[in-house]
Structure formats: C-alpha cells, structure tokens
Amino acid sequence: MKYVIFSKGDEKSNLLRLSMIAEFREYEMEYDEQEPELVLSIGGDGTLLAAFHEYEHRLSKTVFLGIHTGHLGFYADWRPHEADKLVKLIAARDYSVVSYPLLKTTVRYGLGKKEAEYVALNESTIKSSGGPFVVDVLINGNHFERFRGDGLCMSTPSGTTAYNKSLGGALMHPSISAMQLTEMASINNRIYRTIGSPLIFPDHHEVSLRPVNDKDFQISIDHLSILHRDVGEIRYEVAKEKAQFARLRQFPFWQRVHDSFIED
Incomplete structure (x- = not known):
C-alpha cells in the first residue's frame, strides 16, 4: 500500500x-x-x-x-x-471506508463566464472586504431574502461542529447529504429582515448569493481565506465528490x- x-x-x-x-x-x-x-x-x-x-x-x-x-x-x-x-x-x-459529503463553491466574476471552483470539507464563509455586507439569497434560482449583516457560512454535515456551531447552527450527522447556511450577526429591525435561523438544504438544492453593493468579498474555503474582486455570484451545492475516511x-x-x- x-x-x-x-x-x-x-x-x-x-x-x-x-x-x-x-x-x-x-x-x-x-x-x-x-x-x-x-x-x-x-x-x-x-x-x-x-x-x-x-x-x-x-x-x-x-x-x-x-x-x-x-x-x-x-x-x-x-x-x-x-x-x-x-x-x-x-x-x-x-x-472499512466511510464517506462524508463535501461542499462545492463556485465563484463567478463580473458579467462574464469566468469562474473559480472550490471544494470544502468543513465550510465556506463569505464576508465583505470592508464595506456593508449585503447580498441577495436565492434558493434554486428563486429569491429568498436580502441579507444584511457580517457574513454567511455554508457548512458540510461534518463541518457543522466547527464554525457553524459557534454561529448557533445545528449539528448534523455526516451521513446526511446536505449543507447548512448560518448567519453572522444579521441586521433585523423594522426595515430590514432576514430569516434569522439556520437553513438546511438537501443535495438537490442550489443556493446562490448575489452582491447588492460591494462586489469584493473575503471568501474562505476551510482554513484558506482569499480576497475575490468583482464577484457576480457565489453558488453553493453539495459536491458530487465525497471524502473517504478509514474506519x-x-x-x-x-x-x-x-x-x-x-x-x-
């Protein structure tokens, strides 16, 4: 071997x-x-x-x-x-070998077709590069909410015990093929509203984040954080690949x- x-x-x-x-x-x-x-x-x-x-x-x-x-x-x-x-x-x-679901993150830039793809074992987070963080959240192409706050975190089932937990997200068993979106300090008042709760999506759902104002974002993939400029959209979905662990x-x-x- x-x-x-x-x-x-x-x-x-x-x-x-x-x-x-x-x-x-x-x-x-x-x-x-x-x-x-x-x-x-x-x-x-x-x-x-x-x-x-x-x-x-x-x-x-x-x-x-x-x-x-x-x-x-x-x-x-x-x-x-x-x-x-x-x-x-x-x-x-x-x-024996057990498999854990992974998260696929696709970052599309500007109005063109240029994209960058990443896979995460734990989670992907997105924050603004300095200004207010405002994005439209779409689920399967349908507008769900306009989020205002510090940022958003999308985690894998095995990653729900990491940053997701500190944000108040639920813990998911890693055998569940899904992903979870949690908020970072959302703004909720008489004018602005968000769902205010973690959202769990099955593996046939896609979640898109589209910038409203600032288009420069700090996007993390597990332990790696990269500044992305001129972002047009961030798409999250359960990856087709899985991580294999020896049991x-x-x-x-x-x-x-x-x-x-x-x-x-």
Whole structure:
C-alpha cells in the first residue's frame, strides 16, 4: 500500500511521524507523496484539513485517517499511544471506508463566464472586504431574502461542529447529504429582515448569493481565506465528490460530540 504522513510540525508530531514511517517499513509499505492510497495526518483537525486539500484532486483514490496530538478532533480521533496498533491494522488493510459529503463553491466574476471552483470539507464563509455586507439569497434560482449583516457560512454535515456551531447552527450527522447556511450577526429591525435561523438544504438544492453593493468579498474555503474582486455570484451545492475516511473501529459521531463538547 502507498501512504503519506502529514505532521502538524511540532516536535511531538514529527517524532511520531518518523516512528510510524520506520514501523511501516517492516510491513513493506511504500511511502509515496504523489499517489498515496492512504493519507495519515498527525496533529489535529487543522492538519487533516491541510492534508485533505493537498490531495483533493484524487479523492476517489485516497482515504484519510487522523491521529491527534492535542485535543480530540472530529477527523483526528486516534491517540499517539495507539500508533503501534494503528500501523498493524493499516498494514493488514483491516479497515472499512466511510464517506462524508463535501461542499462545492463556485465563484463567478463580473458579467462574464469566468469562474473559480472550490471544494470544502468543513465550510465556506463569505464576508465583505470592508464595506456593508449585503447580498441577495436565492434558493434554486428563486429569491429568498436580502441579507444584511457580517457574513454567511455554508457548512458540510461534518463541518457543522466547527464554525457553524459557534454561529448557533445545528449539528448534523455526516451521513446526511446536505449543507447548512448560518448567519453572522444579521441586521433585523423594522426595515430590514432576514430569516434569522439556520437553513438546511438537501443535495438537490442550489443556493446562490448575489452582491447588492460591494462586489469584493473575503471568501474562505476551510482554513484558506482569499480576497475575490468583482464577484457576480457565489453558488453553493453539495459536491458530487465525497471524502473517504478509514474506519478501524467504532466511534459513533454523537459520542465524538459528547466527548468534545460535554465531557471527555
């Protein structure tokens, strides 16, 4: 099997990476940064997000797995002291594969046909570059509302435990093929109104955001934030591709939620 290991970069993660590479050699595993079948991240969910985007061009051929060297993560759920056991299970290919829905973001510029496409494992956010944030929200091509506020966040089901949760969004099980839109400090008064609640869309829906005033926006895709100028429209939909994760033991999603937010 071909594999690669991403490290957070701290001493603990780097040492564990070297140790696991040495152990994998005993099983004749091939370290391959170009075409890995397994991408193992050591650090936290942020490390796994970076690894995911490094190999997002080969999602159908790659599975991901994470070891956390800090706090328990939703993607990185193995601990350093379990590394020996993990190596043996991986070498024996003793695992199943689970798939998580992803978010496709399409940014269209100006009046032309130029577009940029992105895929997110957690979420995409959009904020103004400095002025008031005002966009028309369309659902399947039909006008839903004119939003005024700090910004909007569209998340994947697995990403609902991240920024979406801090915005008051609902937690969704990652087996649900959907996306969720949450507001950032919307303006609601006698003149301006928004729905004021998170919205969950099935995988056959498309949500478009169209600028009303300012056309320069700060758009994030997971941990990456880019300033986009002369934006004509931002389209969100559930991606056709999915992220594949190696499942080597049972660790129910709601148990992860409990351990992360209630008690560990």
